[in-house]
Structures are given as C-alpha cells and as structure tokens.
Amino acid sequence: MNTLLWTLPLWPLVGFLLNGFFGRRWGKRTAGLVACASVFLSFAVSLFAFAAVRSADTGRLTVTLFDWIVTGNFHASVSFLLDPLSAVMILVVTGVSFLIHVYSLGYMGHDPDQPRYFSFLNLFVFFMLMLVLADNFLVMYIGWEGVGLCSYLLIGFWFRRLSAVRAGMKAFVVNRIGDFGFSLAIFLIFWHFNTVNFLEVFERAPSVAAAYSGTLTAIGLLLLLGATGKSAQIPLYVWLPDAMEGPTPVSALIHAATMVTAGVYMIARCSTLFALAPVTLLVVAIIGAATALFAASMALVQNDIKKVLAYSTISQLGYMFLALGVGAFAAGIFHLMTHAFFKALLFLGAGSVIHALSNEQDLRKMGGLKKSMPVTYWTFLIAALAIAGVPPLAGFVSKDEILWRSFSSPLGHWTFWLVGTITAALTAFYMFRLVFLAFHGESRVAHDVHPHESPASMAQPLIALAVLSVIGGWIGWPRTLGGGAWFEHFLRPVFEHADQTLALSAGEHSAGLEYGLMAVSIIVGLLGILLAYQWYIKSPERPERWKARFAGLYNLVLNKYWVDELYDTVIVRPIVGLGRVVYRGFDLAVIDGAANGIAGLMQSLAAGGVKTSTGRFRFGAATFAVGCAVALGWVLVTVMGAAR
Amino acid sequence: MLPVPLSYYLVLAGILFTLGVFGVIIARNVIVTLMSVELMLNAANLLLVVFARVHGDLGGQVMVFFVLTVAAAEAAVGLSILVAIFRRKGSIDVDRLNILKG
Numbered sequence: 001m002n003t004l005l006w007t008l009p010l011w012p013l014v015g016f017l018l019n020g021f022f023g024r025r026w027g028k029r030t031a032g033l034v035a036c037a038s039v040f041l042s043f044a045v046s047l048f049a050f051a052a053v054r055s056a057d058t059g060r061l062t063v064t065l066f067d068w069i070v071t072g073n074f075h076a077s078v079s080f081l082l083d084p085l086s087a088v089m090i091l092v093v094t095g096v097s098f099l100i101h102v103y104s105l106g107y108m109g110h111d112p113d114q115p116r117y118f119s120f121l122n123l124f125v126f127f128m129l130m131l132v133l134a135d136n137f138l139v140m141y142i143g144w145e146g147v148g149l150c151s152y153l154l155i156g157f158w159f160r161r162l163s164a165v166r167a168g169m170k171a172f173v174v175n176r177i178g179d180f181g182f183s184l185a186i187f188l189i190f191w192h193f194n195t196v197n198f199l200e201v202f203e204r205a206p207s208v209a210a211a212y213s214g215t216l217t218a219i220g221l222l223l224l225l226g227a228t229g230k231s232a233q234i235p236l237y238v239w240l241p242d243a244m245e246g247p248t249p250v251s252a253l254i255h256a257a258t259m260v261t262a263g264v265y266m267i268a269r270c271s272t273l274f275a276l277a278p279v280t281l282l283v284v285a286i287i288g289a290a291t292a293l294f295a296a297s298m299a300l301v302q303n304d305i306k307k308v309l310a311y312s313t314i315s316q317l318g319y320m321f322l323a324l325g326v327g328a329f330a331a332g333i334f335h336l337m338t339h340a341f342f343k344a345l346l347f348l349g350a351g352s353v354i355h356a357l358s359n360e361q362d363l364r365k366m367g368g369l370k371k372s373m374p375v376t377y378w379t380f381l382i383a384a385l386a387i388a389g390v391p392p393l394a395g396f397v398s399k400d401e402i403l404w405r406s407f408s409s410p411l412g413h414w415t416f417w418l419v420g421t422i423t424a425a426l427t428a429f430y431m432f433r434l435v436f437l438a439f440h441g442e443s444r445v446a447h448d449v450h451p452h453e454s455p456a457s458m459a460q461p462l463i464a465l466a467v468l469s470v471i472g473g474w475i476g477w478p479r480t481l482g483g484g485a486w487f488e489h490f491l492r493p494v495f496e497h498a499d500q501t502l503a504l505s506a507g508e509h510s511a512g513l514e515y516g517l518m519a520v521s522i523i524v525g526l527l528g529i530l531l532a533y534q535w536y537i538k539s540p541e542r543p544e545r546w547k548a549r550f551a552g553l554y555n556l557v558l559n560k561y562w563v564d565e566l567y568d569t570v571i572v573r574p575i576v577g578l579g580r581v582v583y584r585g586f587d588l589a590v591i592d593g594a595a596n597g598i599a600g601l602m603q604s605l606a607a608g609g610v611k612t613s614t615g616r617f618r619f620g621a622a623t624f625a626v627g628c629a630v631a632l633g634w635v636l637v638t639v640m641g642a643a644r
Numbered sequence: 645m646l647p648v649p650l651s652y653y654l655v656l657a658g659i660l661f662t663l664g665v666f667g668v669i670i671a672r673n674v675i676v677t678l679m680s681v682e683l684m685l686n687a688a689n690l691l692l693v694v695f696a697r698v699h700g701d702l703g704g705q706v707m708v709f710f711v712l713t714v715a716a717a718e719a720a721v722g723l724s725i726l727v728a729i730f731r732r733k734g735s736i737d738v739d740r741l742n743i744l745k746g
Contacts, residue, residue: 613744613745616745617738618669618671618738618739621669625665625668625669
C-alpha cells in the first residue's frame with residue numbers, strides 16, 4: 001500500500017501537466033477525459049488507502065517521499081500521513097472532485113478554454129490532496145497556498161470580465177491575510193517545538209503548554225486566523241460571495257465542497273493544540289456560531305441563485321467551526337463530509353439551471369422550471385431537504401449531532417444551541433425560498449430562452465450526489481436513534497489526545513433531552529420550509545409587503561450589512577492611501593531619487609569631460625606633446641634626484 | 645674623438661625634434677604635419693648615429709636603417725590616407741577633420 005499511496009496526489013499533477021502542455025493540441029474532449037481519468041485514478045487509490053488504514057495495526061500509515069529541508073537538528077520531509085481523518089478527507093475530495101469533473105464536461109462543453117480549465121481543476125485536486133495528506137505543517141502549507149492559487153485562477157477563469165478579475169484578486173488578498181496568520185503560527189511552532197511534524201508536535205505539546213502557557217494560545221489564535229481566511233469565517237468571509245464569479249462547477253468544488261473546508265480540517269488536525277488552549281476553542285465556537293447566523297441572515301434576501309448558496313456555505317462552515325469549538329471534532333468533520341455532498345449537489349443543480357437558462361442567475365427571472373428540468377428539480381429538492389435538516393437525510397444527522405454537542409458538551413452552552421437552531425430555521429427558509437422561486441410557480445423566464453434538461457454528463461453526477469446526500473449521513477447515525485455512530489468511532493483515534501485533554505464526558509445528559517432537542521431542530525426546519533411555502537407559493541405578494549414594511553432592515557441585509565463598504569473605508573482605503581504616500585515619499589523621492597541622482601551626476605561629469613574631446617587634431621597633438629613633456633620631465637627630475 | 649663636441653649634436657637634435665613637435669601642432673596642412681614627423685624621426689636618427697660613433701658600436705647605425713625604412717613606409721601609408729581624405733572631404737586642412745568631436 002505504501003508504494004501506491006504516494007501516487008495519490010500524483011495523478012492529478014500528471015493530468016495538470018499533460019493538459020497544461022498538450023491540452024490545446026488535443027482539443028476539448030481529450031483534455032476533459034484526461035482530467036476525469038486522472039481524478040478517477042486518485043479516487044481508486046483513495047479507496048485502497050481507506051481500506052489500508054482500516055486494517056493497519058497502528059491506525060495510521062506514513063510515507064516519506066524525500067527529505068526536503070535538513071539543517072542542523074531541524075528536519076522536514078515531504079511525507080504523507082494517512083490516518084482516519086485524512087482518509088475521510090481524501091475520499092471526499094477525490095470522490096466529489098471526480099463527479100464535478102464529469103459534470104464539467106457538460107457544463108463547460110461550449111467553452112473554448114476547456115484545456116486551461118481542466119488543467120487548473122486538476123492542479124487544485126493535487127494541492128488539496130497535498131494539504132490533507134501532509135504529515136507536517138510545511139507540506140500542508142504548500143497545499144494551503146496551492147489551493148488558494150487555484151482558487152484565484154479559477155475565480156478569474158473568465159478573465160475578460162472585469163468583475164471576475166476583481167473577485168479573484170479580492171479572494172487572493174483576503175486569503176493572504178489568513179495565510180499570514182497561518183505562517184506566523186508555523187514559525188511559532190518551529191520556534192517552540194523545533195519540529196513541524198504533526199505527530200512530534202502533538203507529542204511535545206503538553207510539555208510546551210506547561211512551560212509556556214501563552215504560546216499555545218497564540219499558536220491557536222494564529223491558526224484560527226488562517227482558518228477563517230480559507231474557510232470564509234468572520235471576519236474574513238467577504239471573499240466567498242464574490243468568488244461566485246467563477247464557473248459554477250468551480251464554486252461547487254472549491255468554494256463549497258473542498259477548499260473552504262480546509263480551515264475546518266486544519267483545526268481538526270491540530271485538535272491537540274487547541275485542546276491545550278481552551279480559550280482558542282471558545283473563540284472558534286463563538287466565531288462559528290456568529291458566522292452561521294450572520295451569513296444565514298444574508299442568504300435570506302439574495303436574488304442571485306449562486307449568492308444564496310455562497311452565504312449558505314459560509315453559514316454551514318460556521319456550523320463546522322461551532323462543532324470544533326465545543327470539542328466535537330468528529331461532528332465537525334462529519335458535517336464537512338455531508339455538506340460536501342449536498343452543497344456540491346446544490347451548486348451543480350444551480351449550475352444546471354444557469355446552463356439551461358443561458359447564464360441567467362437571477363432568481364426573479366426563473367420560476368416553474370420543475371416541468372422542464374425534472375432531474376435537476378428532484379435532485380435539488382433532495383439536497384435542499386438535506387441541508388434543511390429533514391430526517392433521515394445526511395444533513396439532519398450531522399447538523400443534529402452538532403446542535404446536540406453544542407448544547408451538551410462541557411465546552412458548549414445553550415446560547416450556542418439556540419443560535420444553531422435559529423440558523424437551522426433560517427437555512428430551511430432561504431433554501432426553500434430558492435427552490436420555490438426557481439422551480440415552482442409561474443415561469444418568469446425571458447421569452448427567447450427555452451429551458452431544457454441538462455445532458456447526461458451533468459445529470460448523472462447530480463443523481464450520484466443526491467444518493468450520497470441521502471445515505472451519506474447514515475454512517476454516523478446517532479446511538480439514541482439506534483445507530484452505531486460509526487463515523488465518530490472511526491475518527492476517535494485521531495481526536496483521542498484532544499478528548500483526553502478536554503476530559504469530555506458525554507453521558508451526563510438524559511436521552512430524553514437529546515430526543516427533545518432533536519425534535520425541536522426538526523420542527524424549526526419544517527417550520528422554515530412551511531414559512532417559505534406560505535410566502536412564495538401561497539401568497540407571493542407577502543414578501544413584497546414585508547419588504548416595504550421593513551425597508552430599512554431589508555436594505556441593510558440586502559447590502560450585506562455594508563461590511564464590504566466598512567472594510568473598504570476602514571482598511572482598504574487607509575492602506576492604499578499609505579501605499580500612495582510611501583510610493584511618492586519614499587519610492588519616488590528616495591529610491592528613484594538616489595538612482596536618478598547618481599545617473600545625473602555622471603551625466604554632468606561626462607558633459608564636462610566631453611569638452612576635452614574636441615576632435616581637433618592639432619589640439620590632440622598639442623596635449624599629447626605636453627603630456628609627454630610632463631611625463632619625461634617628471635622622470636628626469638626623479639631619476640636625477642635619486643642619482644644625486 | 646669627435647670633430648665637434650657631443651653637446652652640439654645633442655642640442656641640434658633637440659632643436660630639430662622640437663621643431664618637428666611644433667610643426668605637428670601648428671601645421672594646418674597635413675603634408676606639413678607628415679614632414680614634421682619626418683623631422684622628429686631624423687632628430688632621433690642623428691642621435692643614434694652620434695652615439696654609435698661615440699660608443700664604437702655599429703648597432704646604432706643599423707637601427708637608423710630600420711627607422712628610415714619604417715619612415716618611408718609610414719610616409720607612403722600617410723600620403724595614401726591623405727589622398728583618401730582629400731577625395732572625401734575636398735580638403736586636407738586638419739582643422740576640418742573633426743568628426744571625432746565628442
């Protein structure tokens with residue numbers, strides 16, 4: 001197995017290189033097939049890897065490719081760590097990636113730049129696999145930066161559109177702020193632990209925590225800053241809605257299912273460090289809960305189908321952070337997995353709609369698509385039910401686990417549960433608002449557009465993801481409902497350290513309470529759906545009335561609480577202004593001034609010197625003669641003087 | 645040993661050489677410049693001959709033949725350059741040959 005494992009990230013890299021160099025020559029079809037094949041190979045290897053982890057005695061495998069940095073007693077190698085956590089991640093990443101690659105064959109079918117698209121997509125999968133397979137912080141950082149790069153490239157894929165270019169830049173810059181925190185955290189880890197290897201760091205963490213109590217808190221907060229950038233949490237969430245400028249399969253893959261979950265994965269991976277600094281866990285939980293509610297409220301009023309899903313993604317990522325923050329690491333990863341299924345499905349369904357309507361994304365110009373696009377409708381409905389938390393779909397299981405743990409965990413609090421439950425209601429409402437606006441009611445589609453069902457290459461991934469959205473949660477079916485919570489059990493070895501440190505004990509609440517809370521979360525979900533039905537099917541004029549009555553509030557939310565504008569005034573403009581001042585005052589005056597000044601000095605010297613070069617023969621002869629006379633005289637004087 | 649004292653020869657050679665130098669500097673006609681160069685060469689030749697006599701070493705006189713040969717070649721090359729310049733410029737006034745001005 002070890003020999004096969006290293007090929008796992010290799011295939012997408014090969015696909016990237018082949019498509020990058022030969023894609024244009026091959027043409028669109030071959031490029032797409034190569035990309036799909038490479039990801040499928042990775043998926044196949046992932047299945048083997050998963051089996052290998054289950055049968056491994058120690059529960060984990062490490063494969064070292066080569067030594068990377070060896071200086072003094074510091075040692076970093078490019079090596080992979082395959083444990084239950086990364087096994088789950090590689091399965092999700094390669095599985096969802098493969099489906100989305102297939103979907104892209106249809107969705108990008110008319111785009112002449114398909115080879116470039118597929119090569120970037122393959123590169124993304126490569127970096128994502130590096131990120132989740134890394135066995136030390138440096139390799140993880142490579143993957144971390146690499147996926148950011150691919151995200152930037154793919155958001156700006158249609159680079160002839162100015163808004164796409166701007167969105168790509170915004171995503172990149174905002175992510176850099178997070179990456180800055182992550183790199184500082186790695187520096188601190190290197191400084192205090194003298195290693196960047198995960199297992200060694202976690203082993204030494206308790207002694208370091210005992211010696212320097214503040215250090216781990218600092219590391220945790222800096223790691224969290226990195227995670228908020230990549231996973232679009234408050235305060236760095238602003239890039240994700242804009243990232244919807246990219247092609248829809250990219251939004252599904254990178255900005256919903258995989259890359260944005262990197263922050264969640266990273267915190268789960270470092271659970272030992274976070275557990276030793278409980279303050280950071282509290283911050284994680286607060287950020288997660290706040291983001292979940294905040295983003296869900298913004299999703300309520302968006303009219304762009306992809307923007308609704310983008311805010312929904314931020315909100316769901318907030319749930320995952322909340323789970324991590326209350327010490328329910330396995331629940332966070334579980335929700336990561338189920339969310340990857342149903343959110344990828346939602347995005348792909350939205351892409352199918354956009355494709356059918358010739359790039360129309362405005363919900364107000366949809367409606368009544370149920371008849372013309374049955375496959376898209378039914379799969380989308382399944383995903384919407386899943387995210388709304390309707391049992392027994394995947395979203396119900398994982399979301400309920402998070403809500404229960406945020407209430408029952410010693411690190412939890414009933415306010416966390418309350419915020420999560422309100423968010424669940426909002427989620428159900430905005431998701432069914434979307435379903436009803438897009439698929440039900442009267443058609444508001446422009447007359448020259450004729451919606452049609454998408455081709456098989458797009459429909460089949462939808463069906464596959466719909467199946468996963470239904471059954472994906474069953475592997476973590478809670479014990480109270482007669483399940484085995486197999487998923488949590490599988491991940492237990494990874495989070496053992498953290499659980500011991502936090503001394504979490506689960507069994508102090510009655511099963512009755514769990515049933516009660518579960519019932520509440522189901523009921524609020526159903527209420528959200530019912531309310532959406534009331535508003536958008538029964539009496540479609542009601543939203544307009546409410547809009548008018550609460551115009552101020554509506555505009556506040558519609559304009560995303562003016563956060564972009566706030567950041568622009570408070571952060572962007574001062575920095576740009578400072579940059580301008582430094583540019584004029586230092587770059588132009590001092591640096592350019594010094595270079596130009598030296599050049600000018602030389603020029604004036606030369607202007608003086610050039611006067612001696614008159615070009616007149618007789619002047620030259622005379623100076624030559626005088627020079628000879630002087631030289632001769634000097635020789636005479638010295639020789640004579642020495643002789644005397 | 646010498647019919648005339650050595651210092652006379654030295655002074656004469658010095659005068660000839662200086663005349664040559666000033667000729668090169670002052671002359672505007674390139675032909676005069678060339679002639680002045682010959683004058684300087686001959687001042688040197690004179691000294692070579694004189695010292696050959698003083699030291700009783702024929703090497704100096706042999707050297708003079710070489711100098712004369714080189715001077716003849718130099719005059720030939722110099723005059724042909726002169727002709728080329730005249731064809732191009734229509735003048736052999738050195739003051740008008742100033743295309744190397746910086």
